[in-house]
Amino acid sequence: GAVVSQHPSRVICKSGTSVKIECRSLDFQATTMFWYRQFPKQSLMLMATSNEGSKATYEQGVEKDKFLINHASLTLSTLTVTSAHPEDSSFYICSALPRANTEAFFGQGTRLTVV
Amino acid sequence: AQSVTQPDIHITVSEGASLELRCNYSYGATPYLFWYVQSPGQGLQLLLKYFSGDTLVQGIKGFEAEFKRSQSSFNLRKPSVHWSDAAEYFCAVGPYGGSQGNLIFGKGTKLSVKP
Numbered sequence A: 001g002a003v004v005s006q007h008p009s010r011v012i013c014k015s016g017t018s019v020k021i022e023c024r025s026l027d028f029q030a031t032t033m034f035w036y037r038q039f040p041k042q043s044l045m046l047m048a049t050s051n052e053g054s055k056a057t058y059e060q061g062v063e064k065d066k067f068l069i070n071h072a073s074l075t076l077s078t079l080t081v082t083s084a085h086p087e088d089s090s091f092y093i094c095s096a097l098p099r100a101n102t103e104a105f106f107g108q109g110t111r112l113t114v115v
Numbered sequence B: 001a002q003s004v005t006q007p008d009i010h011i012t013v014s015e016g017a018s019l020e021l022r023c024n025y026s027y028g029a030t031p032y033l034f035w036y037v038q039s040p041g042q043g044l045q046l047l048l049k050y051f052s053g054d055t056l057v058q059g060i061k062g063f064e065a066e067f068k069r070s071q072s073s074f075n076l077r078k079p080s081v082h083w084s085d086a087a088e089y090f091c092a093v094g095p096y097g098g099s100q101g102n103l104i105f106g107k108g109t110k111l112s113v114k115p
Helices: none
Strands: A004-007 A010-015 A019-024 A030-038 A044-050 A065-074 A077-080 A090-098 A110-114 B004-005 B010-014 B019-021 B025-026 B029-039 B044-050 B056-058 B064-068 B075-080 B087-095 B108-112
Touching: A004 A090, A010 A019, A019 A030, A019 A110, A030 A077, A044 B010, A044 B056, A077 A090, A077 B029, A090 B004, B004 B087, B010 B019, B019 B056, B019 B108, B029 B064, B044 B056, B044 B064, B044 B075, B075 B087
Parallel strands: A010 A110, B010 B108
Antiparallel strands: A004 A019, A019 A077, A030 A044, A030 A090, A065 A077, A090 A110, B004 B025, B019 B075, B029 B044, B029 B087, B056 B064, B064 B075, B087 B108
16 A cells, blocks of 8 residues: 655654654655644544645644644645644644545654653 | 544453444435554554445455444444454544545544453
């Protein structure tokens, strides 16, 4: 199957700093990528939909200025958590949808811990 | 409201025993249905999906699921569980004909396997 690489897999940062998470489709082009957040013992919640070359669409309740999404190419989307706080600590996971729109492929996720 | 319910938070089965993980959904239209597996610290792997046609769907790793419209259910089954099946399992629903990246997930069922 298609491979989606997410980097870093784990990151610890200090409160007030920003953290960038990358999501790459390694062997296909993805016009659309999705960012999810997973709280402990909870399900994945869609944060935003990222389309190449256009602004991301955020789900209700997700702060656009805090979670900056950039989809600059057909193989890369980035999520930047700005001015991180401990409550932003979570597991963030992306998925990428190939042009054929058959199924979305998930990255391995990023565990963010803000101290 | 659209939702996915996985009533069992944690299930323990003996290796070699049969398995059934329950999933019920509430959706305003004909849905696409998915089952994913997540190993610790890993991303999601698609086990199987239902779009249309035969309501009994075969997936990878010996899993199958049956779509029952009258019960709004999509339960996952495996006749004989292996120790390597221990993981978290997520049921998800997506819009029929829509983007398959924009999914609504259940809270997951953690599967433990006894030797």
